[in-house]
Amino acid sequence: MSDIKIRAKLEGDETTVKCLMSHPMENGMRKDSKTEQVIPAHFIQEVVCKVKGTVVMKSAWSGGVSKNPYLSFKFRGGAVGDEIEIAWTDNKGESQSQTAQIS
Template sequence: MSDIKIRAKLEGDETTVKCLMSHPMETGLRKDSKTNEVIPAHFIREVVCKVKGAVVMKTSWSGGVSKNPYLSFKFKGGAVGDPIEIAWTDNTGESQSATAEISG
């Protein structure tokens, strides 16, 4: 169901991380057009990024984020080749993670 694609690039002393997460991100407010039933809420609640095991970014989301969210952020302290991990947990208890290396 879900997939995370990560790109991390070091430029000077700052690493730019870009990631795309596959997730339906349902608010719980939409209705199914065929059945007119409310589609249950299903959204990413927390996203955490770690570099070499240390948390460099943590965020909390709600149902207001679009389907298949894109996230981009910068941090200082990374180096080329360092492992970077992005992990999310949603409101149903599902979770997903992926790793990549910082490029130069």
């Protein structure tokens, strides 16, 4: 169901991380066009990024984020070859994580 694609690039002393997460991101207020039934809420609540086990970014999300969200951020302290991990947890208790190396 879900997938995370990550690119992390070191430029000077800053690492730019870009990731695309596959997730339906339903806010719980939309109706199915065929059945007219409300589609239950299903959205990412927390996204965490770790580098070498240290949290460098943590964010709380809600149903207001669009389907298949894109996230981009920068941090200092990374090095080429360091492993970066992006993980999310949603409101149904599902989670996904993916790792990549900083280039």
